[in-house]
Amino acid sequence: xxxxxxxxxxxxxxxxxxKMRDVCKTYAGGVVALDHFSLDVRRGEVLVIIGPSGAGxxxxxxxxxxxxLIDSGSIVIDGIPLDKNEANQLAIRRKIGMVFQSFxxxxxxxxxxxxxxxxxxxxxKSPAQANTITRDLLHRVGVLDKAMRYPDELSGGQxxxxxxxxxxALYPKIMLFDEATSAxxxxxxGEVLDVMRNLAAEGxxxxxxxxEMGFAREVSDRVVFMEEGRKVEEAAxxxxxxQPQQARTxxxxxxxx
Amino acid sequence: MYAKRLSLSLLDGLLLLLLAGVLAFxxxxxxxxxxxQWNWGAIPQFLFRYxxxxxxxxxxxxxxxxxxxxxxxxxxxxxxxxxxxxxALARISNSLYLRLxxxxxxxxxxNLPPLVIIFLFYYFLADQLVFLTGSGRIDADSHPWLTRxxxxxxxxxxxxxxxxxxxxxLAVFESAYVAEIVRAGILxxxxxxxxxxxxxxxxxxxxxxxxxLPQTLRRxxxxxxxxxxxxxxDSSIVSVIAIQELTYQGSQxxxxxxxxxxxxxxxxxxxxxxxxxxxxxxxRLNQRLNRLQERSA
Numbered sequence: 001x002x003x004x005x006x007x008x009x010x011x012x013x014x015x016x017x018x019k020m021r022d023v024c025k026t027y028a029g030g031v032v033a034l035d036h037f038s039l040d041v042r043r044g045e046v047l048v049i050i051g052p053s054g055a056g057x058x059x060x061x062x063x064x065x066x067x068x069l070i071d072s073g074s075i076v077i078d079g080i081p082l083d084k085n086e087a088n089q090l091a092i093r094r095k096i097g098m099v100f101q102s103f104x105x106x107x108x109x110x111x112x113x114x115x116x117x118x119x120x121x122x123x124x125k126s127p128a129q130a131n132t133i134t135r136d137l138l139h140r141v142g143v144l145d146k147a148m149r150y151p152d153e154l155s156g157g158q159x160x161x162x163x164x165x166x167x168x169a170l171y172p173k174i175m176l177f178d179e180a181t182s183a184x185x186x187x188x189x190g191e192v193l194d195v196m197r198n199l200a201a202e203g204x205x206x207x208x209x210x211x212e213m214g215f216a217r218e219v220s221d222r223v224v225f226m227e228e229g230r231k232v233e234e235a236a237x238x239x240x241x242x243q244p245q246q247a248r249t250x251x252x253x254x255x256x257x
Numbered sequence: 258m259y260a261k262r263l264s265l266s267l268l269d270g271l272l273l274l275l276l277a278g279v280l281a282f283x284x285x286x287x288x289x290x291x292x293x294q295w296n297w298g299a300i301p302q303f304l305f306r307y308x309x310x311x312x313x314x315x316x317x318x319x320x321x322x323x324x325x326x327x328x329x330x331x332x333x334x335x336x337x338x339x340x341x342x343x344x345a346l347a348r349i350s351n352s353l354y355l356r357l358x359x360x361x362x363x364x365x366x367x368n369l370p371p372l373v374i375i376f377l378f379y380y381f382l383a384d385q386l387v388f389l390t391g392s393g394r395i396d397a398d399s400h401p402w403l404t405r406x407x408x409x410x411x412x413x414x415x416x417x418x419x420x421x422x423x424x425x426x427l428a429v430f431e432s433a434y435v436a437e438i439v440r441a442g443i444l445x446x447x448x449x450x451x452x453x454x455x456x457x458x459x460x461x462x463x464x465x466x467x468x469x470l471p472q473t474l475r476r477x478x479x480x481x482x483x484x485x486x487x488x489x490x491d492s493s494i495v496s497v498i499a500i501q502e503l504t505y506q507g508s509q510x511x512x513x514x515x516x517x518x519x520x521x522x523x524x525x526x527x528x529x530x531x532x533x534x535x536x537x538x539x540x541r542l543n544q545r546l547n548r549l550q551e552r553s554a
Contacts (some may be wrong), residue, residue, distance in 0.1 A: 067452055093458045104453035108471050117467060118457035170457065 015042050016076075017174055017205045018064065023073035025059055025229075033059035035229035036073070041174075046206045048216040048237070049224045052252065056229040057209040061176045064207070065096040078173055094122065097167030101179040103159045105151040105166070111138070112147040115166045122170065130169075137165040141195050157188030161195055168199075175199065177208040213257060217241050225249050287518065300519050303510055322506030323527050328411060329424060329502055330489045330531070336428035337488065338481075341435025348440050351461070359436070366433030371494050378426040379419075379498045416501065423495040431488045438484060442477035443469055475546055482539040486532050493528075503527055 018041035025034040033056040041047050049057045062068040064075060066082065066089050075082040077092045106114050112134055119130040138144040141161040143154070151159055160180060167175060177196065181189045193215050200206055200219050210216060216223055216237060223240040225233045225248075233240070233249045244250045287293045306317040316324065347359035366374065412420035446469050454464035496505035507524040511517050 065456055067455060090458065093455065096456070098453075098456035100449060100453065100456075102449050104449040106450065106453070106468050106472075108468075118459060121463050121467065122458040166457070 017041050017043050017045075017078050018207070019074075019076040020064075021074045023063060023075060024071045025056075025063060025068060026071055032056075032229050033068075034063065034070070037226075037229060037231060038073075039224065039231070041205060041207060044203045044205055045222065046200045046204075046208065046220045047222050047224060048208045048210055048220040049226060050210070050213075050216065050252075051226040051232075055227045057226060058178050059229075060226075061098070061178050061207060061209060064174075064176060065093055065098055067098075094170060095173045096176060097170060097172030097174070098176040099160070099163050099167055099178065099180045101182050103151070103156070103163045103183070105159055105163055107151050110148050110150055111143065111154070111162050114151070114162060115169050118166070119169050133169055134165070137168055138162070140198075141165045142191070155188060156184045157191045160184065160188075160192045164192075164195055164199075174205045174207065177206065177210065179209055179211070181210065181212060211256065213241075213253075225252065227252075293518065295519070296516060297519055299514065299516055300523050303520075304523075318506045318510055319503070319523060319527065322501060322503035322524075323531070325412065325420075325500070325502040326489070326492055326504075326528075327531065329420070329427065329492050329495070329500070330485075332411070332424050333427040333431065333492065334485045334488055336424070337431040337435050337485075340428060340432035342439055344432060344436035345439035345443065346465075348436065349443055363433040363436055366430055367437075371430060371491060372497065374430050375423075375426055375494055375498060378429070379422060419498060419500055423498060423500045427488065427492060427495060431484065431491065434484050435481065438477055438480045442473035445476060446473055478546065479539060479543045482535070482542060486535045486539065489532050489535065490528065 018039065020037060020039040023034050023037045024032075026032050031054075035056075037056070037060065039060075049060060051057050059068055063070050064077065064082075070082075078095055080088050080091050080095075082088065082092055105111075106117070109117065112131070115134040115137060116127070116130040119125045119133060120127070125133075135144060135147065138147055141164055143158050143161050143165075146154055146158060146162070151162070154162065164175075164180075180196070181192050184192065189212070193212060196206070196208070196215070197219050208215075208220065220237045223235060223237045224231060225240075225246075227248065233244060233246045235245070240249075241253070244253060288295065303317050303319045305314050305320060307313075308315045344359045344362060347355040348363070350356055350359075407417055411417055443465070450468055450472070451464060454468050459468070492502060493504035496502060496508065499505065503524055507520050511520045514520070
């Protein structure tokens with residue numbers, strides 16, 4: 001008799017944080033964003049997803065935490081299937097932290113309140129408990145001195161670091177980065193990548209949509225190149241950059257490197 | 258920026274002259290051609306009268322009408338805000354049923370003439386509403402304090418039934434406009450804010466309560482306040498169902514005294530007394546919010 005029969009039925013194994021099978025997603029306008037897409041991400045793995053714009057990279061991330069609903073296929077996050085069950089959906093949303101290209105900080109709340117909000121509302125923490133965690137995270141991302149400031153008083157790099165801290169405050173098991181550095185001035189990209197690098201070193205499972213090839217090469221374990229909703233190539237990052245197998249991958253890399 | 262100097266050009270002078278000419282002509286037509294006998298002296302007694310019995314000055318028809326308009330507008334505004342918010346939330350709800358219901362309501366209210374709505378509500382619903390509230394059955398003798406309270410805050414017990422139904426009608430009708438303002442305010446917030454809430458695991462209600470509404474309230478304030486000013490003006494239409502507010506008192510007074518121009522000019526001035534300060538308040542509010550926004554930017 002297995003100890004966890006229902007999870008075994010789902011083909012759950014402890015190492016896989018993300019299990020996507022044959023996921024299809026077509027937008028209302030008829031644009032195919034994901035076309036029978038399958039992907040496994042192991043615990044603690046850093047996966048970088050690259051590809052031309054419109055390849056479905058953002059959609060991939062957004063389907064994982066339920067920002068977009070999939071048309072067919074299956075997604076299992078840390079053993080929980082993403083289905084119509086609302087309890088499951090909520091459990092998955094709480095396991096996943098997300099960082100957006102446009103930061104999406106709450107402009108009417110101070111930095112500290114931004115990070116406290118979900119801790120208070122979702123985790124029902126006391127103000128003191130939330131403050132302790134918030135200040136610790138702000139210290140880690142290097143913006144503790146801005147705790148009482150409002151988002152629009154911060155630089156883009158600082159805002160994005162606050163956004164990362166806000167997502168981390170809920171102790172997610174997976175972090176999604178949707179072009180987290182694309183809206184930043186060049187001199188601020190480094191400070192955000194540093195925070196992401198530290199996070200990877202601490203063993204966080206990360207899915208990163210990015211155009212930062214240096215980061216992909218240095219930090220990621222695996223790279224997925226996708227186009228038109230399909231996986232073109234998937235390889236360990238060292239191999240991906242030195243010996244790409246597909247002609248399309250080589251072409252893409254030569255364009256952006 | 259340099260402060261703009263107030264200066265009158267020749268054209269300004271001509272326009273002023275023209276305006277004065279038109280006014281003088283109208284005055285001449287009224288007093289000479291219509292042979293109208295102006296009698297402003299008769300008006301003050303309809304504002305306040307001296308009660309010989311109690312030896313005190315008391316509010317007379319017009320002032321009482323003004324107070325009724327004020328009470329009517331105040332309660333209808335509060336009710337319209339509450340109901341309007343509820344309708345707006347239904348309009349952006351996840352449930353198709355609620356959305357359709359709210360949509361039907363706002364479209365009906367916005368596409369029917371207010372007068373027709375007033376009559377419909379009054380003749381079809383007023384009796385039911387009054388029966389439900391039971392306010393038609395307040396016994397003046399047995400509850401003197403209740404009578405006083407009702408007279409101060411709503412209307413004298415005898416008139417409370419029509420007053421409450423007029424109040425509800427006005428509130429329901431205005432709530433459709435409030436709902437549109439609230440809905441537009443909520444929709445004006447960038448989608449990324451909802452997505453951030455979703456990603457943080459906030460429920461729809463929590464997102465609205467703690468993130469979306471606090472940001473949009475500021476933007477909604479000026480149009481909402483403007484809508485409340487127009488509610489004061491719109492309250493005049495309930496005179497058709499014999500609510501004794503300012504316009505009704507004005508028409509009654511005109512019918513009995515024939516002081517047409519004096520009465521309506523006075524009524525107009527009294528409405529301005531209510532609405533103009535509100536408009537100025539709205540303006541101030543706007544400026545303050547703009548300054549706040551500039552400072553935070």
